[in-house]
Amino acid sequence: MSNNARLLAAYDKQLRTDAETPSAVKVVRHGPLRLVTFANGRGFVTYQDLGAADEDMIRSFIPEVIAYYQADPEINRVEWKTRQHDLAPRLHEALLENGFTPDETESIMIGEARALAVDVPLPEPVMLRRVTEETEVRAMSAMQDEVFGDPVSDEMAEALLRRLSFNDGMELWVAEVEGRIVGAGRLEPVQGTDFAGIWGGATREEWRGRGIYRALTARRARSALDMGKTLIHSDSTEYSRRILERSGLVKVSTTTPYRWRR
Numbered sequence: 096m097s098n099n100a101r102l103l104a105a106y107d108k109q110l111r112t113d114a115e116t117p118s119a120v121k122v123v124r125h126g127p128l129r130l131v132t133f134a135n136g137r138g139f140v141t142y143q144d145l146g147a148a149d150e151d152m153i154r155s156f157i158p159e160v161i162a163y164y165q166a167d168p169e170i171n172r173v174e175w176k177t178r179q180h181d182l183a184p185r186l187h188e189a190l191l192e193n194g195f196t197p198d199e200t201e202s203i204m205i206g207e208a209r210a211l212a213v214d215v216p217l218p219e220p221v222m223l224r225r226v227t228e229e230t231e232v233r234a235m236s237a238m239q240d241e242v243f244g245d246p247v248s249d250e251m252a253e254a255l256l257r258r259l260s261f262n263d264g265m266e267l268w269v270a271e272v273e274g275r276i277v278g279a280g281r282l283e284p285v286q287g288t289d290f291a292g293i294w295g296g297a298t299r300e301e302w303r304g305r306g307i308y309r310a311l312t313a314r315r316a317r318s319a320l321d322m323g324k325t326l327i328h329s330d331s332t333e334y335s336r337r338i339l340e341r342s343g344l345v346k347v348s349t350t351t352p353y354r355w356r357r
Contacts, residue, residue, distance in 0.1 A: 102205040103180065103347040106328060109288040111143040117286065118258055123163070128156060130163055134257065135250055138164045138173035150184040157193045161355065171357045178203070179349040195353035201330040202346045208291065208327050210343030211316035215309045217270075221277065221302075223314055226267045232256055235269050238276045242297040255281070266318055270298070270307045278307040282315040289326045291319035296335055308338055 096104070113122065113129075116139065121132040127146045131139040140160055145153065164170045175195060177186060187197075217223070226235055236252035258265050263286065270278035280296040293315050298307050316327055330350050331339055340346070 099345055099347050102326070102345065103203075105289065105326065106203065106205055106347065107143060110285060110290060110328065111141065114285045114288055114290075115141055117263060117283075118254070118261070125159065125163070126152075126156065128160065130160060132167070132170065134254065136169050136171040138167075138170045140173065140175040144181060145183050145186075148183075150189075153184060153186050154189045157189050157195075161193060164355075165357070173355045175353040175355070177351050177353065179351070180347075190353045193355075195355045198352045198354060199332070200349050200351045201332060202336045203328070203348045203350055204331050204336060204339045204344040205326060205328045205347050206339070206342070206344030208316045208319045208325055211313055211327055212320055213313050213342075215306050215313050217307065217310050218305045220272055221305075221307060221310075222271050223268060223310060224271065226269050227259060229256060231269075232259070232267060235267060235276055235279045238299070239279055239295055239297045242299060264322060266315070268311055268314055270302075270311060272302075277302040278311055280308075280311045280315060282318055284319065284322050284324055289324060290328050291315075291322065291324040291326075293327055293329045296329075296331075308335070309342065312339070312342060 116122065116131045118133065119131045120134055123130045127142045127144065127148065129141050131141065133139060164173050175190060177183065226232055232255050233252045236255060237247045240247045240251070255267065264284040266282040268280055268282065269276045278298040281294050283292040283294060285291060293312060296308055296311065319327060327344065329335070329339065329344070336346065
C-alpha cells in the first residue's frame with residue numbers, strides 16, 4: 096500500500112464516524128448517512144461510504160434528507176459533504192436537482208505531525224500565543240471573517256466558545272503584532288483516533304509571505320504531538336495546500352461541500 100493510500104484509509108476509517116462531528120447537538124442515521132444537527136440552525140450530512148447504493152437509491156436519499164431537516168423549523172441551512180474518492184453514482188447531479196449548490200472544492204491534506212513540528216522563524220515583532228478569553232476569541236473570529244471576505248458575525252465566535260466550554264482539547268492560536276491579531280488557526284484533537292485537525296488558518300494580507308501561517312501550523316503540530324496525536328489533517332484551499340505540502344502533508348483526495356438553504 097502506498098503512503099497516500101495508507102493515509103487515506105486511516106482518514107476513512109478513523110475520521111468518517113462520530114469523531115467527525117464532536118460538537119453535534121443530535122445525530123440520526125438514515126441508511127449509510129449520518130444526519131447531523133448543530134447549534135444555530137445548521138444541518139450537516141456525512142457518511143463513511145455509501146455502501147452499495149446505486150444511482151436510484153442515491154436520488155431517493157436527497158429529498159428524504161431535505162424533508163428531515165425541513166421538519167425542524169430551527170434548521171435554515173444544510174451542508175452535504177462529498178469526497179472525490181467515494182463511489183457515488185451521479186450524486187453531483189442529484190444534489191443540484193434538489194436545490195443544493197456546490198462550494199469551492201478543497202484538498203484533503205494528511206501528514207505526520209512530527210514533519211510539521213519544526214522551528215519557523217518569525218519576523219519582529221510577531222508573537223504566537225493561545226487565546227481562551229471570550230474577548231480574545233471574538234477578536235480572533237472577527238479577524239478570520241475579515242480575511243475570508245465574510246461579514247463579521249457572532250456565529251463562529253459563539254461556536255468556538257461553546258467548544259471551549261467542553262474542555263475537549265481544542266486550542267485556538269493567534270499571531271499578534273502589538274496586540275493586533277494578524278494570523279490565527281485552531282487545533283482540534285479527534286478523540287479515539289491518531290488525528291488532530293488544523294482549521295481556520297488565516298493571515299492578514301499585509302503579513303502574508305513572512306512565515307506566520309507556517310509558524311502557526313508548526314505550533315499546533317507540537318501541541319498535537321503533546322496530546323499523543325501522530326497525524327494531522329486539514330481541508331485546505333489552494334493557498335494553504337502549497338504551504339502544507341512544503342511542510343510534508345500530502346493531498347489524498349478532495350472534498351466539496353454542497354449547500355441547501357431553506
